[in-house]
Amino acid sequence: MKSTIPDTGVPITPPDANGRDRQEASLHGEILLRLRDYVVEGNIPAGGRVPERQLCEMLGISRTPLREALKVLAAEGLIELLPNRGARVRQLSRRDLEELFDVMAGLESLAGRLACETITDAEITAIEQLHYEMYGHYLHRDMHGYFQANQRIHESIVAAARNETLKTAYANFAGRIRRVRYSANFARKRQRWAEAMREHEAILDALRRRAGSELSDILFQHLRNKRMAAIEHLTEPQEGVQASP
């Protein structure tokens, strides 16, 4: 079933990396997932063309489902479609990034507010756990570990909001930034790192007290600071990440 895909040594990700729609039933859905991951992971340089024919061969499919997937990715903001001139990986300007970070901040801020309404003690404990883990990474200057724990904390907050619509939107925007986010080596600034830790303390504190409005403020400000750290070092024009050679 599912039309024998000849497995042309496709380098694209396995069919379930991103925790999203799961509409793998159709070929189009499968292609969509793989293509999205392919782009999000930065396999195509920013602004680079997305060659239909080549991808078709790579994926062993015809152009129809591929083009459908491209249309969807364009709607998601990952690529852009130039009339009669094909698809390109969207080049995010500095302004685009600022906007994206702000929207993410708004969504997390909302997530925190909602989470306070229904979060359980167990969930808070789990987040505390992650927090201490993150603190350990901080002490060991382990950027990568810190980054991962940090991300899981934020995801936990979003999950605690118990709002699938929010979660999906959050994942969508996160995907758009991901290419850049990894390059945001803000940890260079020791001071910012320490500040972020303090902010996380405050987040936990507000969460424990279920102080929704307050948490909302703290989260927004936290993300705003992150935005500053991530973006300020970019030179005007655009995205700071290229495809690995």
Add this chain to the structure above:
Amino acid sequence: MKSTIPDTGVPITPPDANGRDRQEASLHGEILLRLRDYVVEGNIPAGGRVPERQLCEMLGISRTPLREALKVLAAEGLIELLPNRGARVRQLSRRDLEELFDVMAGLESLAGRLACETITDAEITAIEQLHYEMYGHYLHRDMHGYFQANQRIHESIVAAARNETLKTAYANFAGRIRRVRYSANFARKRQRWAEAMREHEAILDALRRRAGSELSDILFQHLRNKRMAAIEHLTEPQEGVQASP
């Protein structure tokens, strides 16, 4: 050019109602806009099938661009695609609506916060103008006028946030609710109406003082209350609006 559309008495909207992407250059883009409006305006009953062939004739196109548009609408959450069983207009459960309203609340709350950072006196004056207009409608018990002015106020706040990404996301979610929103005849409750007016006073006040965090709170609460009013009267299962006969 652009393939003679035989104008089969298509009831769909003119090609520029919704203030969105404007990718009318391609046939696909045109179809996308028209189809989106067609669905948003409730021309197909909730949960009803979206017959490909029929729509193709109606629009005078082949199935390929139509199917591409359907895929995009599905990604936007307006319709859903059942494997091998075609597209249906998404049936929003009560829970879906609650979630959507909350996300809208979060986005507007964010918009208010951002707006406070850069809004000009002139913009505030314009919003005040709308506010008084709305108050007039309120006094005259003109539900429709009130509703429109109200909507323009909220849109003005979003515009004042100067964040295109936010604006697009906002428009997207607004589209999903639109079908239901009109049926939210919360005005029946005189008291809620008066309350909403008071909340709007508070919104304006916070805006004048550029009190971002405060405005954020007020807006969230305002939308939360709106959600209550709009949803509480729905009987459990789902959407409360049908296609007009």
Add this chain to the structure above:
DNA sequence: TTCCATCATTTTGCATTCATTTTTTGTCTC
């Protein structure tokens, strides 16, 4: 009559084909 199996019809998913547009290549002129 009701239930279920079988077959025809419709619909969907994808591949293929066709018509344009864009891009590249090659040649000619200055």
Add this chain to the structure above:
DNA sequence: GAGACAAAAAATGAATGCAAAATGATGGAA
């Protein structure tokens, strides 16, 4: 050698065709 024009090649956008799946109808057995 640089630039301009023209033709060829490639890529895109949309239509059509075909196999698989689903829907609906028909008929037979309990």
